[in-house]
Amino acid sequence: MDHPERKWIAEYRKGKVESLAHLVEHFRRPLYGFIVRMTESSADAEDVFQEVWLRAIRHIDSYHEKNFLSWLFRIAHNLVIDRVRRQKPVVHFPQTPFTTTATRWEDRIPDTTSAAPDRQIAMRDVGPRIKAAVAKLPVEQREVFLMRMEGDLPFKEIARIQKVSINTALARMQYALNKLRQDLKSDYADLSGIRT
């Protein structure tokens, strides 16, 4: 099946709670990747990630759309924007940290399954610089960039989540790319040298 999440959602709605674990794992990478770069720290990101899933669990019956990841991103967008506006932490499970400090995401093994080894090394070196450059983008541009890159969401969906026109979403992406290309000029040259 092209969309295994649809089966898991149907199963979960029928009461098979274990199917939720498949959903969380399946969408972990894009969702967490988005959240961690939209929040101040990995501890904040873990809070928001957990809160997104708690809200999804509580409102799963209202989900009647085609793209589950887009729905999750919308929840995450609302939480992140709310957080930016109020500068207040999201409150939930305060007694249970999502991960221990010994297993912070920065310390873990990169997911570099598909690229050639020399390319992996170059990418790994460039990674922190990309992260820093992305962090400097204005919130709206950063959000469009990450929804596109991490979530692989179409601009139609991104525009819907941000409640703007598709042209605005495209313009935000273009501004973001122009700034990143400028900031990462020398890194592009490094990567081009080993282009496969």
Place this chain on the structure above:
Amino acid sequence: MKCEQAKLKILRADAGELGSWQTRVLERHLGACAACRHYRADLRQLAEATRMEPQPAVDAFAMRMLLGEAQRVSAQRGVPSLGTRLFDFFQTLEIPALRPALATAAVVAVLVGGALLVRQPSMLTAWNDDVDQQIERLQDSLAALSADDLPHANANDLENIACELLEVEG
């Protein structure tokens, strides 16, 4: 095509949102414009590097907490509504080409059923108990209409499926 327009189209093409005709126009432009080719290459490199960033596994304890909450909510929620069950049924169909026809049939069936229930509300309880079995029967009917048969599926096949749905209502 101007380069500024081409760059917007590169973004949309990369997101799978560009039609085939516009894609051909864009490819023609790219064939003649090194700056736009460079823009596209940079975009792809950036995407690749971004997606290679390490991400954490879901913490086992946090997962247990989420599953515990899911269990609690699930127990309170009870059986999903008919609309939700039909939605999930269509979403998990293995024959995507039939989805629009089936969705239309389902809407008709729900409208007819709704009209009947307004007249006789006592039908609801008995019918709701039986609906899972009826949906399973409908799934069997669809399974019989295999993907190989799909190009030959005609109005009669769809009408039969619509009738099945109406039977569920009755």
